[in-house]
Amino acid sequence: MAVTDEAITKIKDMIISGELSAGERLPPEKELSEKLGLSRSSLREAVKALEIIRVLDVRRGDGTYVTSLEPQLLNEAMTFIVDLHQDKSILEIFEVRRILEPAAAAIAASRIGPEQIAALHATLESVDTDTSVEALVEHDLIFHSLITAAADNAYMASVLDALSSSTVRARIWRGLTQEKAVDRTLAEHTAIIEALERGDAELVKALVTVHISGVEHWLRQAL
Structure with missing residues (x-):
């Protein structure tokens, strides 16, 4: 424990x-x-x-x-x-995110523009290791939404935004109870931005997969 x-x-x-x-x-x-x-x-x-x-x-x-x-x-x-400890559908949501978000991020790597990269840097710079968990999760929502939007697929963006908003409370609980969750999130976001700047679709896909899997793994242990 x-x-x-x-x-x-x-x-x-x-x-x-x-x-x-x-x-x-x-x-x-x-x-x-x-x-x-x-x-x-x-x-x-x-x-x-x-x-x-x-x-x-x-x-x-x-x-x-x-x-x-x-x-x-x-x-x-x-x-x-109940949402966190009885409703196992939250795990299914993370499974779907783990499949779709890396694919969207890989597409975004070839389509993202300088303004969108700048927006990602701006939201990352708005938080640090002293940021509250609630503010970090708000940043996380914006971060993922910006990447999905950069893929320029309205249907995919709609699905992923709905999935992401359904996991907010689980992400807050993780931030409160898992050691160094804030540091880990910021480090992973930094690496994802750098890969997007280089246009490296495969690396972006791998990094986003690991990023989402980390929360999913924590949640499976918590349940």
């Missing part, structure tokens, strides 16, 4: 056991990390993940609280968990 996943599980167990109640404030970060036997960075990432799925409420300057845990508040969280 990844360290962040372990941290999430430990906090969840504290809530389920009643050690932490609805509306209760979590102990200070240092105290809680020592209690759970976790590093403060792992605890911080776990809190961030649980905030996204509405289990925790981080109040700047005040502290971190368990939410009310009312059904309507957690409806969004339950949908998130």
